[in-house]
Amino acid sequence: MKFPRVDQLPPYVLAQIVERMLEARRKGSDIVNLGMGNPDLPTPDFIVDKLIEAARNPRNHRYSLSKGIRGLRQAVADWYARHYSVTIDPETEAVVTMGSKEGLAHLFLAMAQPGDAVITPDPAYPIHTAAAVIAGAEVCRVPLCGEAPFLAVWKEAIEKAGARARLAILSFPANPTTQTVDLDFFTEAVAIARHYKLPLIHDLAYADLVFDGYRAPSILQVPGAKEIAVEFYTLSKSFSMPGWRVAFCVGNREMLRALTRIKSYLDYGIFQPVQVAAAVALREGDGVVQKIAAVYRGRRDVLCDGLNRIGWSVEPPRATMFVWAKIPEPFRAEGSVAFAERLLDKGGVAVSPGIGFGPGGEGAIRFALVENESRIRQAVRGIRTALS
Secondary structure: OOOHHHHHOOOOHHHHHHHHHHHHHHOOOOOEEOOOOOOOOOOOHHHHHHHHHHHOOHHHHOOOOOOOOHHHHHHHHHHHHHHHOOOOOOOOOEEEEOHHHHHHHHHHHHHOOOOOEEEEEEOOOHHHHHHHHHOOOEEEEEEOOOOOOHHHHHHHHHHHHHHHEEEEEEOOOOOOOOOOOOHHHHHHHHHHHHHOOOOEEEEOOOOOOEOOOOOOOOHHHOOOHHHOEEEEEEHHHHOOOHHHOOEEEEEOHHHHHHHHHHHHHHOOOOOHHHHHHHHHHHHHOHHHHHHHHHHHHHHHHHHHHHHHHOOOOOOOOOEOOEEEEEOOHHHHHHOHHHHHHHHHHHHOEEOEEHHHHOHHHOOEEEEEOOOOHHHHHHHHHHHHHHHO
C-alpha cells in the first residue's frame, strides 16, 4: 500500500530515542528520562474533584460541541482579560481544541493546500512543520538561532515565498530553544504580517512557565493583531494536565470560523466533564500555576548548576520546562543523535537530540525537566561519566 502524506513525513527521531530508552529499561537499566516533555506533576486536586463531580452528572455524557462548551469559552475570555487585558468574544473569537497539536493540525488543513508555503522557525516543535507537510504545503524554515536578527530573516523568507506564502507560525517562549521575546517583538511581527496580508499563528504553550521576573506576552496584546493572528494556549503544562488534552485557540474570527467548520466534520468536542473541569482550572488556578512554575524553576537550577559544575556551559532559561544546550565541543562532531545515544548508553540519561526539531537543531540537545531534583542530580552524575 502507498500512503503519500505519511511517506512525506520525516522520521520521528524523538520516538527513536524513547524506544532505545524503553529497551534499556527492559534490560534492567535505571534511565533518568529527560527526553519527552511529558509533565510528571499531578493535576491539582480541585481540578480532578470538579471532573469527578461533572462526570457523575448524566447530562454531561452526551455529545458536546466541537468548538467547546460556552462555559469554557467564557472562562477563556475571562482568562485573557485578567492576564493580558485582551478582550475575547467567546462566541466568535475562541475555539476549544483537543490539545494544541490537534488544533494546529486542523487549522493548517483548513488554510493550506499543495503549492502553498508555510513560514516556520527552525528548530521548532515538530507539529509546526509536520502539520504543513500533512496539509501538502511546502515548509519554509527560518533559522531561529542564526547570527542575523530573526525577524529580519523572517521578513526575507516571506518576501521570497511571495504569493505562495499562505501562513506563518511563531512560538515564544520557544520549544525547544527556550528563547523568549518581549511585546516589541510581536509588535514588529504583526506589522510585517499585516503588510504582507499573511495569516499568523502564535503557539503560547509556555505562557505561565516563566522565571526570574520574566512575563511572556501574548501576541494579541498588539493593537490590530486580531486582524491577522490567532493564538493557541494549552492547559497541559501550566496546570499539569497533559493527558486531559485541553487547549484553545483565540483571535481572528475568519481563521477560527474555518477551524470550527473543519472540526465540525471531524469531532464532537472533548468529553464535557473535562471541559467543565478546565473552566474551573482557568478561573481558580492562578496560584496553583505559580507553584508549578516554581517546581520547574527549582529543577532548572539543579540541572544548570550541575552541568556548569562539571564543565558543560549552559545558560539557565527564563521560561519553558526545558534546557537547550549546545553539545560540548569535543563531542559536537558526533551529531546530536549519536551524542544523545552516548548519554543514554554511558550515562543512563535520555535526552532529545536537536536534529529532531529540524536542521537548525543540530549541534544541540534538549533536556526536559520532568524528573524530580534528586533524579536530576543523578542525571548530572551520569552525564559526567558519559563525558569522561
